[in-house]
Amino acid sequence: MDVQILSRLVNARSWATYVSDVLFRTRGFFAILMIAGASGSILAWMEQGQDLLRAVTDVRTGFSWPIVWLLIAVTGLAFQAWFWARVIVEEEFKEGAWRDNIYLRWAPRVLGLLPFVLLFVALFNLHKSVPVPAYVLAAVGLVFLMFVWSRVPITRALRRKSNTLRSNGNGSKASIIDAVLGRLRKIVLATSVLYAAGAMFIVWLFPVGPAVFFGPAAVVLIACALIVPVFTSLLLVGSRFHLRVGTTLLVIVVIVSLLYDNHAIRLTHTAPVRTDLKAAYETWKAQAGPAGNGKIPMIFVASAGGASRAGYWTAAVLSQLETDTKGEFSRHVFAISSISGGSLGVGGFLASIRDGKIQNAVMSDQTTLRTSVSDFVGQDYLSPAVAGLLFTDLLQRFVPFPIFSDRAEALERGWEQGWAAHCANYSCDDPELFQENFLSLWQSPPRWMPVWMIGGALQQDGRPVLTSNVKFGDAIDAWDFHSLTGSDVRLSTAISNGARFPFVSPSGRIDNPKMPEAISTVHVVDGGYFDAAGVEAVRELAQAMFAPGGIVTGDDRIEPIFLLISNDGINPPFETVTGEQGEIPSLPFGCRGQAIHSGCPGTVGFSRVATDLFGPIQGLYRSRSAHGERLKALLYSAPPQALQPEKNEAAQPATDVTDQVKKSDFDKRVFTLDLCSAQVPMNWALSETARDLVDGLLPGPIGSDRQCEHTNEGDFRLLLSKFAPATSDDALGKVFGSR
Numbered sequence: 001m002d003v004q005i006l007s008r009l010v011n012a013r014s015w016a017t018y019v020s021d022v023l024f025r026t027r028g029f030f031a032i033l034m035i036a037g038a039s040g041s042i043l044a045w046m047e048q049g050q051d052l053l054r055a056v057t058d059v060r061t062g063f064s065w066p067i068v069w070l071l072i073a074v075t076g077l078a079f080q081a082w083f084w085a086r087v088i089v090e091e092e093f094k095e096g097a098w099r100d101n102i103y104l105r106w107a108p109r110v111l112g113l114l115p116f117v118l119l120f121v122a123l124f125n126l127h128k129s130v131p132v133p134a135y136v137l138a139a140v141g142l143v144f145l146m147f148v149w150s151r152v153p154i155t156r157a158l159r160r161k162s163n164t165l166r167s168n169g170n171g172s173k174a175s176i177i178d179a180v181l182g183r184l185r186k187i188v189l190a191t192s193v194l195y196a197a198g199a200m201f202i203v204w205l206f207p208v209g210p211a212v213f214f215g216p217a218a219v220v221l222i223a224c225a226l227i228v229p230v231f232t233s234l235l236l237v238g239s240r241f242h243l244r245v246g247t248t249l250l251v252i253v254v255i256v257s258l259l260y261d262n263h264a265i266r267l268t269h270t271a272p273v274r275t276d277l278k279a280a281y282e283t284w285k286a287q288a289g290p291a292g293n294g295k296i297p298m299i300f301v302a303s304a305g306g307a308s309r310a311g312y313w314t315a316a317v318l319s320q321l322e323t324d325t326k327g328e329f330s331r332h333v334f335a336i337s338s339i340s341g342g343s344l345g346v347g348g349f350l351a352s353i354r355d356g357k358i359q360n361a362v363m364s365d366q367t368t369l370r371t372s373v374s375d376f377v378g379q380d381y382l383s384p385a386v387a388g389l390l391f392t393d394l395l396q397r398f399v400p401f402p403i404f405s406d407r408a409e410a411l412e413r414g415w416e417q418g419w420a421a422h423c424a425n426y427s428c429d430d431p432e433l434f435q436e437n438f439l440s441l442w443q444s445p446p447r448w449m450p451v452w453m454i455g456g457a458l459q460q461d462g463r464p465v466l467t468s469n470v471k472f473g474d475a476i477d478a479w480d481f482h483s484l485t486g487s488d489v490r491l492s493t494a495i496s497n498g499a500r501f502p503f504v505s506p507s508g509r510i511d512n513p514k515m516p517e518a519i520s521t522v523h524v525v526d527g528g529y530f531d532a533a534g535v536e537a538v539r540e541l542a543q544a545m546f547a548p549g550g551i552v553t554g555d556d557r558i559e560p561i562f563l564l565i566s567n568d569g570i571n572p573p574f575e576t577v578t579g580e581q582g583e584i585p586s587l588p589f590g591c592r593g594q595a596i597h598s599g600c601p602g603t604v605g606f607s608r609v610a611t612d613l614f615g616p617i618q619g620l621y622r623s624r625s626a627h628g629e630r631l632k633a634l635l636y637s638a639p640p641q642a643l644q645p646e647k648n649e650a651a652q653p654a655t656d657v658t659d660q661v662k663k664s665d666f667d668k669r670v671f672t673l674d675l676c677s678a679q680v681p682m683n684w685a686l687s688e689t690a691r692d693l694v695d696g697l698l699p700g701p702i703g704s705d706r707q708c709e710h711t712n713e714g715d716f717r718l719l720l721s722k723f724a725p726a727t728s729d730d731a732l733g734k735v736f737g738s739r
Contacts, residue, residue, distance in 0.1 A: 040118025055687035073221035082112025116141030223390035305340025314345030319370035382685035384414035455527030676708035
């Protein structure tokens with residue numbers, strides 16, 4: 001072989017070995033890149049992250065502290081990324097070996113600038129018309145970059161100053177400068193670690209207040225800034241003692257998970273005292289008067305999941321219907337089924353109509369019911385959940401004995417303090433209501449309180465778990481939470497039973513449940529796993545009540561009505577079933593008419609890449625969504641109804657309804673109110689802009705040319721007509737368009 005070629009091969013191998021060695025010794029760069037890049041990317045490109053920034057930067061008047069905290073948080077993350085990358089370089093390489101290496105010199109600077117760049121992109125995209133926040137952030141990033149570049153010259157100047165002072169006989173002042181310069185790195189190291197420990201301690205003691213004060217976006221950046229020094233320190237220790245830190249941490253997490261699970265559902269250990277279904281029906285019937293057509297509307301409400309988006313929309317719909325019917329709506333609602341975030345809206349609504357002081361404020365025109373309930377539901381509940389996830393709950397994964405509460409409890413405490421804060425603005429009978437027993441809502445109520453079924457799912461078998469104030473027996477095919485535990489829970493915890501969104505909230509543990517087969521532990525997960533719309537519980541309940549021999553049998557005045565509160569962006573959800581066979585291609589209900597906007601068959605997703613790996617995962621996930629869609633279609637195609645005796649149509653009394661309301665429309669029994677085209681992210685925190693979008697939907701402009709909004713309008717007007725069939729169409733139009 002030619003000597004020159006051999007020499008080149010040797011040099012190439014040496015260069016490859018050198019590059020490999022440098023990359024291995026700086027593997028901490030990639031950890032810092034993942035931490036800083038992930039947090040910035042969420043804010044820059046995810047819809048939820050964009051709305052978090054919008055919540056901070058949509059400042060309409062005055063000064064905003066959340067913007068200041070956001071700037072401080074991103075600067076802190078940038079500093080930690082840059083500083084700890086420099087620590088890796090200085091620990092792994094001698095000074096003469098790295099100052100001439102462009103990669104080692106510039107990589108820490110790039111990592112430090114990365115949070116600024118990603119957040120600048122996010123803010124610029126968010127405020128393209130007036131990108132002032134992005135420019136302010138760019139100015140802060142420029143100052144940070146100037147600091148990084150000028151740090152070495154400043155240090156050298158201080159050393160020259162020290163030498164000058166010493167030569168002039170001022171040794172004491174020179175010693176102070178030398179001591180500061182010599183210990184500066186150790187001071188920053190110690191400060192970073194103490195900062196992380198202090199923040200962890202504060203979040204442990206106060207899981208809600210500080211997190212809400214800083215805001216969710218700042219909480220994410222602060223948490224990442226605290227993770228960087230801890231993880232980098234572990235990498236440096238592992239490098240010194242030849243330990244695989246990543247593998248070791250993973251093993252610790254697995255072992256600790258086998259030893260202890262800190263996700264126990266907070267039971268109050270109070271024996272549940274509940275009524276049965278028949279008694280609940282008799283109580284409802286005794287106070288639910290007939291409408292103008294002689295019928296008694298019996299309303300079943302299903303509220304779909306979707307975090308605060310669903311909760312805020314549910315609160316708006318229920319409150320508006322309550323207001324426009326002058327309280328008759330809730331008196332005719334027999335049962336409400338809610339999933340995930342929808343339960344928060346239901347909880348706020350029920351707590352408000354039960355509260356005497358709130359009702360007095362509404363009656364005296366000090367506020368509206370909708371404004372009051374929305375004030376509670378629209379608060380920031382994401383910050384406590386994120387703080388719990390990234391601080392105490394993360395640390396607990398490495399501790400083999402119980403110390404910290406989990407992020408589900410942080411979210412629940414957020415709701416508890418949210419109601420207390422709401423009561424500070426709107427006087428309430430009980431500011432601590434959400435901390436009290438769930439069943440206390442139905443203890444000596446001043447009025448009829450609808451049956452409430454909060455839908456969760458059992459992790460071990462996938463079947464639904466209902467948390468309800470009523471013992472529904474065999475009317476519904478589901479587990480009964482109170483029967484499983486033999487205990488009541490707080491109102492906040494009951495809502496959490498159906499709102500355990502994957503990864504944001506953990507599955508809740510039940511020890512020694514009362515089940516047919518003995519088992520030590522089961523877990524409750526989000527109700528959306530089984531039925532994201534919450535329709536199956538009310539469908540089964542109504543079917544059992546109106547079936548032959550059911551508790552409603554024999555009273556043909558009872559008219560079952562179903563109200564679906566959804567946020568799919570589609571209304572009507574399904575095309576009308578024609579009943580034709582063989583004349584049209586067979587299509588799923590969800591792929592007919594307007595529903596095609598939800599995707600038929602949907603996105604390819606990861607199944608295009610590594611089909612054997614991602615195909616089953618996508619299939620399982622999409623099957624969950626399709627199952628919920630099918631349950632909704634079942635209600636639409638065959639809603640339960642009362643058994644009517646045969647009557648002569650000619651002998652039926654004429655309904656005093658305006659001609660504009662067709663009899664076929666008036667006989668409609670399934671109504672849907674959807675968010676339609678409102679782009680509201682699925683978060684536990686909504687920006688003011690997102691709340692304004694929802695507030696403008698109901699009631700909306702009469703005569704909308706959009707299908708979804710038009711159907712919303714029609715369903716809302718028809719539902720009102722169920723309570724006042726003698727009301728003219730013009731009067732209904734005034735009611736609908738008056739706000």
